[in-house]
Structure formats: C-alpha cells, structure tokens
Amino acid sequence: MPQKTKDTPMMQQYLSIKKDYPDAFLFYRIGDFYEMFYDDAIKGSQILELTLTARNKNAPDPIPMCGVPHHAADNYIEILVDKGYKVAICEQLEDPKEAKGMVKRGIIKLVTPGTNLEDKPNQSKENNYLAALFVNKKTFGFAYTDLSTGEVNVTSFVDFSQVKNELLNIRCKEIVVANNLAEQWIKQINKLGILVSREEPQKDYAEVAFVAQSLKAVAAKQAVKYLISYLIETQKRSLAHLQIAKVYTANKYLQMDHTVQNNLELFRSLRNGDKSGTLVWLLDEAKTAMGSRLLKKWLQRPLLDRQQLQQRQAIVQILLDNFFQRSSLQDYLTKVYDLERLAGRIAFGNVNGRDLIQLATSLKQVPKIKAVLRDLNEPIINDLMTQLSDCQSVVELIQQAIVDDPPISVTEGNLIRSGYNQQLDQYREAMKNGKTWIAQLQTQEQKVTGIKNLKIGFNRVFGYYIEVTNANKDQVPAERYQRKQTLTNAERYITPELKEKERLILEAEDKSTVLEHQLFVQIRDQIKQQIALIQSLAQKLAFLDVLQSFAVISERYHYVQPQFVEDQQIQIVDGRHPVVEKVLGKQKYIPNSVQMDADTSILLITGPNMSGKSTYMRQLALIVIMAQIGCFVPAATAKVPIFDHIFTRIGAADDLISGNSTFMVEMMEANDALQHATPHSLIIFDEIGRGTATYDGMALAQAIVEYLNNHVHAKTLFSTHYHELTALADKLKEVQNVHVDATEENGQLVFLHKVLPGPADKSYGIHVAKLAGLPPSLLQRAQKILDQLEQQPPRTVTPTTNQETTTTQVIAEAQNGQLSLFNEPQPNPYDGLLQQLKAANLLKMTPLESMNLLAKLQDELAQKGG
Structure with a gap:
C-alpha cells in the first residue's frame, strides 16, 4: 500500500479504516458492491478468481481494485475464512441521501475462522472452536468457546505440548494470544494450521466478569478475558448467550491424545479422512444436531x-x-x-x-x-x-405474534399476525381499504371517460397513475388529468384525488413495515430473556x-452392558471390533475374547500380517472407550476396569512437519506411554521396533516389554513379528502369549482370524507376499533364503540383568530426538568417502572438475572393496 498518495475523500476513509485491520481483507461497501483495494484486491482476486481492475486507470499509479455483489458476499467470505483469513465487513452507517458530504462507514463485524457462524448443511453436527491462551509464570491458562452455542470451557496446563494436543483434540481453527507469548510457541501453533490472533483487550467488559465468575486461577481468568474480549471486539453485537465458563481437568477423564484418537479412528478414517468408517459414524443415531455434537464431546x-x-x-x-x-x-x-x-x-x-x-x-x-x-x-x-x-411462555408469544409461514427478511413486512398489535391492524386496514378504493376509482373513471381499457397502476418511481392508450387519449378530461409520463403506446396521468389516496396508502405501508420490524425486535428481546x-x-x-x-x-x-470391576482384570467374551463388524456384517465377523487376570499385564500377540492382530488390539481399545461413555459394547459379556489413559503406537508415518522419521515417531510415542502410563492405563503397541535393523528392533522391543513388566504394569497389547520375544512369557510373570491363528491348505495361506493361547508357530510372510501378487520367481528365491536361515542356530532372548538401565537409556535417547542403538559403534570404512562427497560444492565446480571428483571417489571405493 502506498505511503503517500493524493487520495479522494472516499479512499482516505478506506485507508483510515484499513489501518485498524491490517491482517484482514476489508470488504468496503459502495452501493451494491463490497470493494477491495490495493493488496487486498490483488490477493483477493487470485483466491476468489475475480477480475482485477483498477480505480483511476489513467492516473500514474492506478489503485488495484476488485469487488463482489453484496447479496453474494457470504459465499466469498466463506471461501476466505475457510482458507484461514479474516474478513472485516465495512458498511454504510447512514443513508446516502441524508449524508452531508462523505457517507459515514464503519466495521460492523470481523469474520474469522474461529468466529464464523455460517451454517453449512454438512457442518451442523460440528463445533467451531475459538481458543485463547495466556501464560502466567509456568502455567498455561487455556479457554475455548463455540460462538454459535455460547459454551465456554477453561482449563490449565503445565506443559506447552499439552496445549498443542488440546488444540488438535478440539480441532481448533483460531487462537487468541497475548502479544508477549513466546515466538517459539507461536511458530509451533502455526505449524498446526491454526490461525494465531495477537490481541490485547481494549477494556474491561461486563461479559468477561459474568463468564469468568467461577474462576480463581489467574492464568485461566486471563485466558477467558482474552477470549471474550476478542469476541466482543470482533462481533460488535450482543453476546447474551455466553454461558458461565465450565472448568475441566484433563485427568478427570480418560485421556487420549490426538494421535490415539486418529489411530483408533474415532472421528476420521485413516484411509481417506472421512467420517465414514469411524466410531462416531457407527454410534451417531442422534436425531438432533445437539445430540451429535454432544456425542463427539463424550468420545473426546x-x-x-x-x-x-x-x-x-x-x-x-x-x-x-x-x-x-x-x-x-x-x-x-x-x-x-x-x-x-x-x-x-x-x-x-x-x-x-x-x-x-x-x-x-x-x-x-x-x-x-x-x-x-x-x-x-x-x-x-x-x-x-x-x-x-x-x-410455554415463549411458545405462546411466538404463536400469538408470528405468522405460520414468515418471510426470511424481517424488514419487509408480512411477519406479524393480525390481531397482535392494534396500530398495525389499523395500518393494514388503511392499506386494504385504500386498495379497494383504487379499484373502485378505476371502475368510476372508466364510466366517466368512456375509456373501457383505462387502468390504474403503480410503480415505485411514479407511484399510482392512470394509464390511457394513445388511441383514447383525446377522451381524457384535461381539466382533471395531469400528464405524468409518456410511453410508446400510452400516456400516464395523475389526479389530485389519486395522489392524496396514494399518500395515505404508502404512508400506511411504510409505517406498517417499520412497526412490524419494531414489534419483531421487541418479541426477540422478550425471548432473549x-x-x-x-x-x-x-x-x-x-x-x-x-x-x-x-x-x-x-x-x-446386540451389544451388552459392560461391568466395571475394581481389580485390574479384563474379561471380554467374544468381543468384536464395532466398525469392522458393521462393515463386514455380523455373519462374516469372527469374534475374539480378551482374557487378562489381575496378574497379567501384557499380552504378547504373534501371527501373520493381515491375520487380524491390529483389529484385535483396536477392538479392546474401542470397547473400553464405548464402556466409558456409557454405551453398551460389542461382546457376549464384558468385565473391564475403568482406565485412566489410552496410549497407542499403531501404523507407520513420518512426522514431516517436525522432521521426524517413522522410527523416531515410533520411539517418541512409545516413550510417551512408558513415561506417563499408570497401572490403570491401556497401552496398544503394534510392531514396536520394526522401523530399524532386526537386532536393534528386537533389542528395543524386548527392553520395552521388560520395562512394562517391571515398572509400568499397565494393561498392554503388544503385537510383534519377533518370535524370539515369545520366550519372555516363561521368564516375566506379567507376560502371556496369544496368537492369531492361520493355516496352510494346499500351499495357500488361510487366515482364521481367531485369537488362541500361546505363540504363533510361523510368520507366513512369504505366503502374504504371494497373496499380494509378487512374481513367482521372487517368491521361490525368498523361500530358498528362508530355508537357509532356518537351518542356522536359533537366536535366543534372555531378559537383561540390568533392565532398568538399558531401557531408561533408550527412553532418554528417544526424548532427546535420537537413538544410539550401539554402545560401541563400529567404524564405517566409507566415512572418508562420504565426508569428501559432503564437502564438495558441486554448484561451484565445472563439469570437468565434477567428473574428476567422481572418478577419484570411484577409485577409492574400488580399493576398499566397495
């Protein structure tokens, strides 16, 4: 935007308003359009696919400009807000006809991702949350609200990772923070795709005191202050529906971070991100949008x-x-x-x-x-x-006052029932009688003039008029008729008598419309109470x-009521994965039991890929969640303890935003469980250690199982392809082996999907590869290699004598963002070559120099036997 220009009064007004909203698109009302100028116009035209034009095209520095019709503005605003932008709506605040000089304009509302109230048909069952964060010493005050419903929730955290997790859990779109919030935290929130609004409350609002009346903690009260002040300052209207803030504490509920919710597909399918195929999709038979939203809160x-x-x-x-x-x-x-x-x-x-x-x-x-x-x-x-x-009083008021089929607009009349207001009825009677008089006048004038096709009409420009065709205009009584308008085939006239009646009718219509709106506002305010x-x-x-x-x-x-037991035992008979069962159908689904007495904390699960290990583990987690929201569960019978936390390590995905590999993500998630789980927690570990070399992975998997057995004692389902680990069941008292059964029939692998006691006897990896359609020659070669390996002495697994030190070291290294898997790393003979290659600046080399370097490296590689 230019620093210094010779602007018209209108552009001066625009720039003055825009100065207060630098981070928003300014929709500036001019007549029937909202216009954007300068950078807003350039960027807005690209996002909204509008034609970019210019104001003062012939000037040395024309002003970029684009606009949208005011009646279609909501659609364009929705697009911008969905993309994470703010939109400031600037309206004319006075009638241009009555303005003395420049029409007064001002911002009537700021639409932001967290305050957007537009109801989309597919979003009525979703909450749109705006959050606020305030840091006091080492405490994070956190509050959030859905502006459309008025609910306000507030809590406190001691670690910023908890704040990030909560933002992801509630799927927050925008957060309000103080100007002094550390930049490192701002960057982390931005990486989550959440709009950060830095605002300072302009004054103390009464609404803040009302909402925060039950709060004592400084950080929490300040978070609510920032939240409500931002709403008032952006919405510029009554917020009488805001509710008293509800304080919640995460440890008062079954805790699941956002990765657990994603892994268990509570709200979004891992396959395509849709609701279909999720637990909420299965459970939501609510008849109201309110019920559907509450169900999601219970699941969270x-x-x-x-x-x-x-x-x-x-x-x-x-x-x-x-x-x-x-x-x-x-x-x-x-x-x-x-x-x-x-x-x-x-x-x-x-x-x-x-x-x-x-x-x-x-x-x-x-x-x-x-x-x-x-x-x-x-x-x-x-x-x-x-x-x-x-x-009942609200129902009676609406029934007495509002017509059965009211128009959408509340300013154009036909809204209030007859009989509700005496003055309104009088206006309506005047309009009705006036129009009857007009009809009678038309008949009378036809008789007096002898012009049978004479008619009386009305338009908003000329009001009421008498229209006579050109063929009959000679019969018009000139002493009474005054010519008003000439048409191609007719003339239009007025008479003093007609104008007087017009004045009475139009005055009644105008006053009627104004009165109806006033009455509607009074009714609305009564209901507001x-x-x-x-x-x-x-x-x-x-x-x-x-x-x-x-x-x-x-x-x-056919779900059953689960029983909550005091001791840490799980007795689920013929349990089912609720979503998989719905998709497959009850006849095709094979149920499985989960039996863990108080002394068994770990089920070590083996079996081939695709046999159903992951389904079996998720099944238990979903049964626990369903039980702890009050729902019945998919099983013949179910006895479960009340769990305080669910941890999962399922699937393989890099965390590209944080720059972490699949294996690093795996170790960090495992570490989270090892550090924070209690004997009342549930842990789901799927194939821990598979992201690194076989021996490293097996060593880590064994160390983790030992740590869980010796220190954590949480109920754990641990699936693995390291068959050597099954020996741990003989040496660790809390470990028990189960396997998902499969068999061979005529050289073909058949999955039985049945969980049985004991370890699996084979992995069947080559059989699964055959099912995937790998080339026959490749499968034959793999079988030969497997036969050779199986002839070698078996590897043994022995619990370490220094389990705590070994596992603690692994955990500490995972926390520090790296894993040193060997106590004494072996030197790499190619380190020198790699260093030369890393040090080479190829961009500054000539093609010949690059070829010489490559030849030199090849020679050295050959000498090392590479």
Whole structure:
C-alpha cells in the first residue's frame, strides 16, 4: 500500500479504516458492491478468481481494485475464512441521501475462522472452536468457546505440548494470544494450521466478569478475558448467550491424545479422512444436531466416574427395554431443531421469523417428550423429566405474534399476525381499504371517460397513475388529468384525488413495515430473556438424544452392558471390533475374547500380517472407550476396569512437519506411554521396533516389554513379528502369549482370524507376499533364503540383568530426538568417502572438475572393496 498518495475523500476513509485491520481483507461497501483495494484486491482476486481492475486507470499509479455483489458476499467470505483469513465487513452507517458530504462507514463485524457462524448443511453436527491462551509464570491458562452455542470451557496446563494436543483434540481453527507469548510457541501453533490472533483487550467488559465468575486461577481468568474480549471486539453485537465458563481437568477423564484418537479412528478414517468408517459414524443415531455434537464431546473425554457411567447405562437399558416409548421419543426429537444455535442467533440479533417458528416447533415437542418419560415411570428417568422446561411462555408469544409461514427478511413486512398489535391492524386496514378504493376509482373513471381499457397502476418511481392508450387519449378530461409520463403506446396521468389516496396508502405501508420490524425486535428481546432456560433445555435434550442413540445401536448390533470391576482384570467374551463388524456384517465377523487376570499385564500377540492382530488390539481399545461413555459394547459379556489413559503406537508415518522419521515417531510415542502410563492405563503397541535393523528392533522391543513388566504394569497389547520375544512369557510373570491363528491348505495361506493361547508357530510372510501378487520367481528365491536361515542356530532372548538401565537409556535417547542403538559403534570404512562427497560444492565446480571428483571417489571405493 502506498505511503503517500493524493487520495479522494472516499479512499482516505478506506485507508483510515484499513489501518485498524491490517491482517484482514476489508470488504468496503459502495452501493451494491463490497470493494477491495490495493493488496487486498490483488490477493483477493487470485483466491476468489475475480477480475482485477483498477480505480483511476489513467492516473500514474492506478489503485488495484476488485469487488463482489453484496447479496453474494457470504459465499466469498466463506471461501476466505475457510482458507484461514479474516474478513472485516465495512458498511454504510447512514443513508446516502441524508449524508452531508462523505457517507459515514464503519466495521460492523470481523469474520474469522474461529468466529464464523455460517451454517453449512454438512457442518451442523460440528463445533467451531475459538481458543485463547495466556501464560502466567509456568502455567498455561487455556479457554475455548463455540460462538454459535455460547459454551465456554477453561482449563490449565503445565506443559506447552499439552496445549498443542488440546488444540488438535478440539480441532481448533483460531487462537487468541497475548502479544508477549513466546515466538517459539507461536511458530509451533502455526505449524498446526491454526490461525494465531495477537490481541490485547481494549477494556474491561461486563461479559468477561459474568463468564469468568467461577474462576480463581489467574492464568485461566486471563485466558477467558482474552477470549471474550476478542469476541466482543470482533462481533460488535450482543453476546447474551455466553454461558458461565465450565472448568475441566484433563485427568478427570480418560485421556487420549490426538494421535490415539486418529489411530483408533474415532472421528476420521485413516484411509481417506472421512467420517465414514469411524466410531462416531457407527454410534451417531442422534436425531438432533445437539445430540451429535454432544456425542463427539463424550468420545473426546470418556468418563472416569463410575456412578455417572452407571446412570447412563441405566437409562440406556430402560430405553432398550421399552421399544414403543423409545420410538415415540425419536419421533419427537426429530422435530427438535438446533436449540443451542437458535439461542445464539437470538442473542446476536440475526434471528428471523422462520427461526422463531423453528424454536416454537421445538419447544412444543417438550410436553410430548415429558409424557413419554412419565410413561416409563422410572425414578432416574423422572429426575431427568423434571429438569425439562417446556418454556410455554415463549411458545405462546411466538404463536400469538408470528405468522405460520414468515418471510426470511424481517424488514419487509408480512411477519406479524393480525390481531397482535392494534396500530398495525389499523395500518393494514388503511392499506386494504385504500386498495379497494383504487379499484373502485378505476371502475368510476372508466364510466366517466368512456375509456373501457383505462387502468390504474403503480410503480415505485411514479407511484399510482392512470394509464390511457394513445388511441383514447383525446377522451381524457384535461381539466382533471395531469400528464405524468409518456410511453410508446400510452400516456400516464395523475389526479389530485389519486395522489392524496396514494399518500395515505404508502404512508400506511411504510409505517406498517417499520412497526412490524419494531414489534419483531421487541418479541426477540422478550425471548432473549429466556436464553439461559432454552440452553439448559437444549443440554438435557441432547443428553437424552445421545442415550437413545446408544439404545438404538445396542439393540441393532446386540451389544451388552459392560461391568466395571475394581481389580485390574479384563474379561471380554467374544468381543468384536464395532466398525469392522458393521462393515463386514455380523455373519462374516469372527469374534475374539480378551482374557487378562489381575496378574497379567501384557499380552504378547504373534501371527501373520493381515491375520487380524491390529483389529484385535483396536477392538479392546474401542470397547473400553464405548464402556466409558456409557454405551453398551460389542461382546457376549464384558468385565473391564475403568482406565485412566489410552496410549497407542499403531501404523507407520513420518512426522514431516517436525522432521521426524517413522522410527523416531515410533520411539517418541512409545516413550510417551512408558513415561506417563499408570497401572490403570491401556497401552496398544503394534510392531514396536520394526522401523530399524532386526537386532536393534528386537533389542528395543524386548527392553520395552521388560520395562512394562517391571515398572509400568499397565494393561498392554503388544503385537510383534519377533518370535524370539515369545520366550519372555516363561521368564516375566506379567507376560502371556496369544496368537492369531492361520493355516496352510494346499500351499495357500488361510487366515482364521481367531485369537488362541500361546505363540504363533510361523510368520507366513512369504505366503502374504504371494497373496499380494509378487512374481513367482521372487517368491521361490525368498523361500530358498528362508530355508537357509532356518537351518542356522536359533537366536535366543534372555531378559537383561540390568533392565532398568538399558531401557531408561533408550527412553532418554528417544526424548532427546535420537537413538544410539550401539554402545560401541563400529567404524564405517566409507566415512572418508562420504565426508569428501559432503564437502564438495558441486554448484561451484565445472563439469570437468565434477567428473574428476567422481572418478577419484570411484577409485577409492574400488580399493576398499566397495
């Protein structure tokens, strides 16, 4: 943007406004368009595929310019916000006709990724979270909100890695931070693809005090202050729907970091990133958007509280046992709209008549829902029923005031019922009588003038007029008719009498429209007083909706109520992976049991690839999660303890952003479990050690198993292809071998997908390669090599006598970002050649010099036998 220009008053106004919003696209309203200038126009035209033009094209420095029609602006704004940009909406704040000089303009709203309220059909079941972070000494205050629903959650962390993990868990799109937040943390947040907004609150807002009233910790209170202040300063409107901040502590729930949620495919498929094929996809039979959002929150934070879990289970069982009442409940819930977001729109002031009809329709279902619950006649259900307020006064107000089929606009009339307001009825009567009088006047003038095709019409430019065709204009009474407009085939006239009636009719129409809008605002403000009640009702209905969803899927897939046991034993009989079972069908799925008594902490799982080891391990994790959200589980019977943490190391993927290899990611995830797991945790380790050389990998795998056995004692499923490790079951008291069975039939490998006690007898790797279609000659050669290797003396595995030192060293090296796998590294004979090659600056060499260097290196390589 130029430093110094001779700008018109309008461009001076633009630059003045833009100065306050340097990091946002400024949509500057001019007539029917939002215009962008300078860098905004250049960049905006590229992103939005708009034609880039210029203002003052003939000037020495024309101003880049592009624009979008105001009626289509929402689509363009949505594109920019989806790409992580902010958009400042600048509107005309006065009528151009009444402006003295330059029309006053100002920002009415700042749309950002974390404050975007546009409802997309496929996003009604998703939350859009804006977070705030404040650091006080060594404590990170963390708060987040969904502006559309008004919920506010707040917690504290002691480590920045916890902050990053929480941002990923809630899929945050934008975070507000203080200007003094360390740059290193800003960079790490940016790498997550989250927009960072650095803001300082401009003043103390009453809303902040309300939301933060239950908070004591300084960091948490400051985080809420930054969060709410940012909302007020960007939205520039009422935020009456904001709720009192709810304090949560991560260790009060079953903890799973974002990698665990991804590995277990709770919300997104590893295959394509879609919802299809995930646990939430399976469980979501909710009838309301509120219920679907609550289900996701439960999955993000399963409970540790046995009493709460048993209450949920009891309600699920009641709904499961009462099919007809459950069906009625579903029918009524289907007619409940998104009360949380309706309350938000009422608070914002952007609610319309149709929204209020949706609100009334939703509230009218509450008495019916309460009747169903009353019919169940269960104490725990009765408690829930008494908490449902039907907000009858709101329903009556809407029914009395709003027409059944209101228009979208709230400023163009036809919104308020007749009989609601006496003055409005008088205006409408005047309009009705006036139009009747117009019709009578047309008939009268036709008789007086003898012009049968004379007609009275209306347009917004000339108002009411009498139109006479050219063939009949000689019959027009000149003493009464005044010519107003000449057309090709007709003349238009007015009379004093017609203009007077026009004045009365139009005045009634204008006043009627203004009054209707005023009445609507009054109705909206009355309902706004009930927002807290509506929000409370929404939460209770969402709770009920999720539990009926659990009942539906439990009945459909024959799930059972799990028992929570005090001791650390797992007794799952004929368990199933819920998602795989749904995809394959119950007839094709082979169930498997998981039996671990209190003294067994590790199941060492062997078997060929593709046999179902990973499915078996994920199956247990998903059963645990389902149990700890209150859902029934896929098994014949299930007894499980309440777990405090789930750790996973599944799959193989480089962390390219952090520059970590597959093996480094594997070691870091394993280290996280070893450092933080307790005897009440669940660990899933799939093929630990496969990312490095065989002996290194086996050594690490053994050391990890020993460390888990001797120090952690968490329930662990550990799959491996290192068959030598199965000997550990004879030497370590907490280790037990199981394997996934497979057999050979006529030289073909057949997967039985059945988990049996003991170790696997073969790996069947070549058989799996054959299934993958590798060339026959290659498979034959592999078989010969395998036969030769199997004739060599077997490798043995013996638990180390210094297990703690060995494993601790491995963990420490993983934390430091590298692994030294050999205590005494052997010298590499090619190190000298590699150093010469690294030192060569090929960009500064001539082609001949490069060829000479290559020849020299080849000679030295040949001398070393390479």
